[in-house]
Amino acid sequence: MVINKKIAISETGFIFNPTTGDSFSMNPIATEILEMLKKDMREEEIKNALLEKYDVNKSILQKSYDEFIDALRKLNIIE
């Protein structure tokens, strides 16, 4: 899973896709996940980091994580 090279992501969680002109605002956790993806962290590492930091059930995290990754893929933010 690789972030599309052309995508610009700001520190505030604003994403701009210069190929399509689409832009999105992410919440703080989504921004955090994307930052970890940018660092080439693997899925397990990202989920462990989130489990450690937030009070969240493992299965709920898995479901939310999968939905988020699916959305990123559909929006051509990750390949």
Add this chain to the structure above:
Amino acid sequence: MKRKKITVAVTGLNNIDNPGPGIPVIRGILESKFFDARIIGLAYENLEPGIYMHDLVSKSYHIPYPTAGSDILLQRIEYINEKEKIDILIPNFDAELFTFMKASEELKKMGIKTFLPTLTQFEERQKTHLPMFGKKYNINVPHSRPIFSEKEIYELNRDFTYPLLVKGKYYDAEIVYTPEQAKLFYHKISGKWGLPIVIQEFIEGTEVNVVALGDGKGRTIGAVPMRKQYITDKGKAWSGITLDDTNLLRITRKIIKNTKWRGGMELEMIKTEENKYYLIEINPRLPAWIYLAVGAGQNLPEALVKLALEMDVEPFKKYKTGKLFIRYSYELLCDITEFEKLAHYAEL
């Protein structure tokens, strides 16, 4: 560097909710570091806002509508030229281009240069000729055909499925879902722009546009792609953003290379979910959103002036992506005496 003094006459001063390209073209020329331009406005109507923008337009003159014929237009231009010594004339309306193209040799004799497409280029990209254009230059275009009577609407289901587009020969386009709607817009649009009406297959996807400038020898001097971010009820861009779309630029260069396009152009394309591009229209002039390209680093109006003056122009190599424009409304105040002067003397 001492800037070269020039006088440029420009039409399309109707900077209204559906704006003509005149004012943004002028802004580009006035921002030139190479030219010190004096702008002469050529207007058809008394209330074209550009006439009253004295910081952009030095003097304006009424000109006759293209329907009056090229002789009457040339007489008027001759009068204006005697007073103003015009170096370059940039027409910006689709409906007037043909007349100015036909008059370009006469204008040249008066010392006025233009940089317009050739009559062949102008004709073969007409909406009614788009399928042939696509075939000739190997570009995807939607299925379309011109119709000349209401009766033909009821025969459209032989080779079209609804929804489809009903388009005017110069302006206006509507998506219709039934033959009844098609009939309604057939009359509405043909009443305004005449016949034929073009029926076009509706391609689902995102509309993306490119402004480009060809040097007439096959070279693309500049090209900037844009996606409309917000559109008005007339389908015009209220806001738009520059894109980094290499496929779109490749198609643009291919069209300019193969047609040896001369002058400004706007390509209107649909990008489908499968990343397939369909050319839906070529406007043979710079569009009203041209100032976005200037702001993104390609001053195409300035480059067009250089080409008209037969100067060497190096193609632009880059532009800024993610540059956004947002149009706004603004009340321009002027005294009735200005309006009176224009109405009475046809110049201001």
